[in-house]
Every structure is written in structure tokens, then in C-alpha cells.
Amino acid sequence: MTLRAEFLNAMSSLVSSVNIVTTDGTAGRAGATVSAMTSVSADGDAPTMLVCLHHETSAAPAILQNGCFCINLLGDDQAEIANVFAGRTQCADKFLVADFATLKTGAPALTTALASFDCSLQSDERIGTHHVMIGAVRQIKQAEGQPLLYGARKYLKVSP
Amino acid sequence: MTLRAEFLNAMSSLVSSVNIVTTDGTAGRAGATVSAMTSVSADGDAPTMLVCLHHETSAAPAILQNGCFCINLLGDDQAEIANVFAGRTQCADKFLVADFATLKTGAPALTTALASFDCSLQSDERIGTHHVMIGAVRQIKQAEGQPLLYGARKYLKVSP
Numbered sequence: 629m630t631l632r633a634e635f636l637n638a639m640s641s642l643v644s645s646v647n648i649v650t651t652d653g654t655a656g657r658a659g660a661t662v663s664a665m666t667s668v669s670a671d672g673d674a675p676t677m678l679v680c681l682h683h684e685t686s687a688a689p690a691i692l693q694n695g696c697f698c699i700n701l702l703g704d705d706q707a708e709i710a711n712v713f714a715g716r717t718q719c720a721d722k723f724l725v726a727d728f729a730t731l732k733t734g735a736p737a738l739t740t741a742l743a744s745f746d747c748s749l750q751s752d753e754r755i756g757t758h759h760v761m762i763g764a765v766r767q768i769k770q771a772e773g774q775p776l777l778y779g780a781r782k783y784l785k786v787s788p
Numbered sequence: 789m790t791l792r793a794e795f796l797n798a799m800s801s802l803v804s805s806v807n808i809v810t811t812d813g814t815a816g817r818a819g820a821t822v823s824a825m826t827s828v829s830a831d832g833d834a835p836t837m838l839v840c841l842h843h844e845t846s847a848a849p850a851i852l853q854n855g856c857f858c859i860n861l862l863g864d865d866q867a868e869i870a871n872v873f874a875g876r877t878q879c880a881d882k883f884l885v886a887d888f889a890t891l892k893t894g895a896p897a898l899t900t901a902l903a904s905f906d907c908s909l910q911s912d913e914r915i916g917t918h919h920v921m922i923g924a925v926r927q928i929k930q931a932e933g934q935p936l937l938y939g940a941r942k943y944l945k946v947s948p
Binding site for chain 1 (some may be wrong): 792794801804826835840915918920928930937948
């Protein structure tokens with residue numbers, strides 16, 4: 629097995645939360661489903677977070693142009709929203725699948741998200757196929773619930 | 789509530805896999821428990837991964853000097869290893885809690901890890917309190933099992 633195949637195989641044993649990352653501005657609305665997301669630092673001028681986005685998603689160049697993004701953490705009943713933003717469920721306008729509002733930056737915040745982290749784009753670095761984007765958090769909205777998880781190539785839930 | 793407090797609170801609703809990140813070399817052995825880990829790209833000169841490490845951990849300067857680290861994904865029966873490497877369980881030598889071997893880079897690979905990603909340090913950027921370190925994967929070892937999860941400030945398991 630090649631190292632690449634081993635990498636993809638080993639990565640599938642990882643379990644992570646599922647998010648949709650959205651943006652709006654001069655480049656228009658765009659969004660993508662992302663599991664490669666993490667917090668960076670609670671301290672500094674603002675709290676910081678990080679997402680990795682494939683360069684071929686429409687969201688990546690739109691975020692670069694708009695200068696903002698919102699990370700929306702999905703709840704365990706929102707797999708369909710993840711499917712739509714991942715392109716697994718086709719639809720003319722992804723943003724019709726649920727209700728969105730705007731917070732400080734103007735990026736669409738999913739009103740029913742477990743948490744929405746509204747960010748200004750602080751830095752971007754292209755590594756291989758992906759953009760590593762760091763955002764400075766401007767506003768946060770939070771709700772109660774359990775997160776949707778993804779691992780072993782399927783959606784999972786936390787054991788009660 | 790301050791934005792920082794909101795951030796920490798919202799981050800606790802996120803669920804993620806638990807890893808210990810280890811290193812060895814001229815700076816000696818060090819390790820830390822890390823949930824801020826993600827894959828970056830499967831393609832490029834090598835697959836790439838990313839970890840965020842607090843600048844005050846002994847592991848951060850050791851990795852910078854050693855130029856390598858191993859990300860060890862923990863199984864759902866390895867919470868005690870996570871506690872030791874997080875400093876929640878005190879012990880004279882963290883590395884006595886389990887068996888380690890070395891792969892290509894010389895960083896300690898937990899022999900019972902669900903997956904070990906042996907990496908050369910490719911880049912480091914300090915953001916607020918944390919180092920964002922990107923590693924080029926040199927070797928991977930994998931086992932069967934379910935990952936240990938952390939969220940809502942406790943260990944969790946995937947629902948069967």
C-alpha cells in the first residue's frame with residue numbers, strides 16, 4: 629500500500645465533529661462541509677480557529693476574496709445539511725436547506741447550529757491540495773445539543 | 789460573558805479524537821495530549837497533518853529542536869495514557885505508562901495506538917498562545933479499534 633493510501637485509511641479511523649463553513653461578500657455566498665477544523669488559541673487579539681479547505685471547493689476562493697467565514701458546528705440531527713454542503717445531496721442553492729442569519733462579518737450563520745463561530749480571515753497558507761485558513765473570531769452563537777460526528781466514512785453519534 | 793469565555797464554552801461542545809504527540813532527538817523525549825489535530829492534505833511531496841500545541845508545554849520547544857513528532861491516536865481504552873500526557877495523572881516519566889517503539893523519525897510511537905503518524909516537522913507558526921505545527925508524514929502504523937473521544941470536558945465513546 630502506498631503511504632497516501634495508508635494515510636487515507638488511517639485518517640478514516642479518526643472521529644471528528646462536522647461543520648459547514650460559509651462565507652458571503654463581494655465573491656458571493658459559498659459553503660462547504662468540513663471536518664478538518666480546530667481551535668488554535670483562546671488568547672491574543674481575538675480567539676483563533678483553523679479550517680482546512682480543498683482548493684477546488686468554491687468556498688476556498690470565495691473566503692479569500694470575502695475575507696470572512698463562519699464555522700457552523702452541526703448537531704446530531706443535521707446530517708442532511710452536511711450532505712448538501714458536501715455536494716452529496718444535489719440542490720440548486722445549498723443555502724435553501726436551512727435558515728441562515730448574519731453575525732458581525734456577514735458570513736451566513738446557520739441559525740440552528742450547535743455553535744457558530746463568525747471569523748475574519750487572519751491568514752491563509754496553501755499546503756498540498758488544501759488551504760489552511762486561520763480566522764479571528766468576532767462573534768459566537770451557541771445552542772444546546774449533541775454534535776454530529778463523522779468517522780469510519782459514516783456519521784456517528786456520541787454514546788449517551 | 790467575554791468573547792474569550794464564550795469561545796471556551798462553545799469549544800467544549802466540540803467532540804474530537806484524543807492524541808498524544810511525542811518527540812525525541814537532541815532535545816530529548818517529550819510528549820503532550822492534544823485534541824487540536826487534523827489532516828491537511830493527502831497529496832504533495834508527502835501527506836501532511838497539523839497539531840496545535842500550547843507554547844508552555846515541554847513538547848513544543850522539543851519538537852522545534854528535534855524536527856520531528858509522532859501523532860498517536862488513542863483507542864477508547866487509553867484514557868489513562870491521555871491523563872498522563874496531559875499532566876492530570878502525575879508520574880516521574882510519562883513514557884513508562886505504555887510501550888513505545890520508533891518508526892522513521894525516531895519520535896516515540898505508542899505501540900498500541902489506533903494509528904501512529906510519524907512526521908518530520910515541515911513548518912511552525914506561533915498564533916496567540918499556540919504553535920501551529922505542520923508535519924510531513926514519513927511512516928504510518930495502524931491497528932483496529934474505536935477512538936477515544938473528548939468533549940463537554942470529559943472522555944466519550946462513539947455510540948455502537
